Amino acid sequence: MQKDQLFTRRRMLLASVFALGAAGTAGIVMADGDEDAARIAAPVAGAPALQALKPSAYRLQPLTGYGPPRAEPRKLKVRQEPILQISGRGRHMMLTFDDGPDPRYTPHILDTLAEYGVRAMFFVCGEMAVANKELLARMADEGHVVGNHTYTHPLLTTLNRREIRSEMERTSDVIEDAYGERPQWFRAPYGAWNRAAFQLGADMGMEPMAWTVDTTDWETPGTGTIVDRVESGAAPGVVVLSHDAGGDRSQSVHAIREYLPHLLDSGYHLTVPRRRPS
Template identity: 75%
Template sequence: MKKDQLLTRRRALLAGTAVLGAAGAGTAGLLLSGSGPDTAPVRPAAPAAGPPARAVEAVKPSAYRLAPLAGYGPPPGNGPQRLEVRHEPYLRMSGRGRTMLLTFDDGPDPRYTPHILDTLAEYDVRATFFVCGEQADWNRRLLSRMADEGHVVGNHTWSHPLLTKLTRSRIRSEMERTTQVIVDAYGERPQWFRAPYGAWNRAAFQLGADLGMEPLAWTVDTNDWTRPGTRSIVRTVESGAAPGVVVLSHDAGGNRSQSVQALRDYLPRLLDSGYHLTVPRRTTA
């Protein structure tokens, strides 16, 4: 399959507007925005730059699932937007009313991500997916589906390493390779970045800004990676619900059946309680 056959419908539309130019420089703040297909793993015709990616089955969840240490963007132009370098990630988002963000890390995984997308579609809710490049590279159709259904895809590095142990060149490679996969399959440059394990350092902030990405962490950690039980995950989300909260869950990196079921339980309850589940949006100066 030729590379241009992997373009999503969304990217085809964006290509028509790319000639209008890239977005203006700088960021003034962050806001909250309103909120089938074949999902089998697909091997790309040409791998991303660097060592060949491993198949999903070959990635051992234990290799990168440790306890955390702690968008709707412009069309892709000639390069990333220039950003001010932050010294800490955003932990929550500003917005009006009872707004919250749902975020899912480490995917996409063909065993769990489609079920999460199905639930979000059922309730017409948008979420943010921080994807790992080596997972996304084999599951580009799931990124295409995310684009088609209005979700935001963020950069979660290529192989989910501990960035504080890497050189600047390795960190840049982890970010750039993942960005390229997202652009090819999703149709837009990622505007958001999340460090694996929540382990941020100066190099991560600087390189993320160089690539046009803002750092987004979380407010409520479901700890679903420990498989505490569906009811425990639901209680954590519901007890932590509040305006501006960013919820951390996972759609890959291990058995995520509890995360899938928990979403089906707490999502309608949050909506019934008057919460608006949305995605992050940046504003330009």
């Protein structure tokens, strides 16, 4: 059996993993493991006890055969701006990584997240994902959330509606094939949103996610600078943007090894969105 066929048969339920609450009209999403909402407004501070995550709890269970035909995604309310922050009881933050997966850097980031029992979001590009499906399968196994970051990372504001749809749909197809589910989150390359991107994302059942703190690690400013930007920007509700592909990301790999234990020691809970029920 070919490797692609093996990944195709991995479609399955992510039992109680990264459940995402319905966004609704007020820009609300649910953070995993928390009963409060994640919203565009600033969240509530606090200091909850940290709990170690067991990767085995997130592992996928194989289905018999190929299962029923895929249902159409539930269409969402069209937003006019992306979600920027999360909220909840306590000092919640979220780490996100764009442009991958890249076999040179993504596995090291996944290793560090696994070492500390932390889950994150990965906004993948279809052309990278199709060549590295085993990394998306690992993300599924370890409880990470995978979002859509288009197929070729274009500037969406220069494309027509048909081209934007193609970029989104092709990537969602690759994610479903390798990860096991279609994505429920979308991030526009360069943070360049337009009305068509919001509309098409909502039609495909994806909420738009931006960020609060940009590490600008794509500029390779040095490991220490990346660490300082994360630690100085840390606050309840913050969504951190980093990259695991698109260039030399060795500084990003080294930086997470420094700032992640610091965030945890400071009482932050690194979380992911809860899955929206179908």
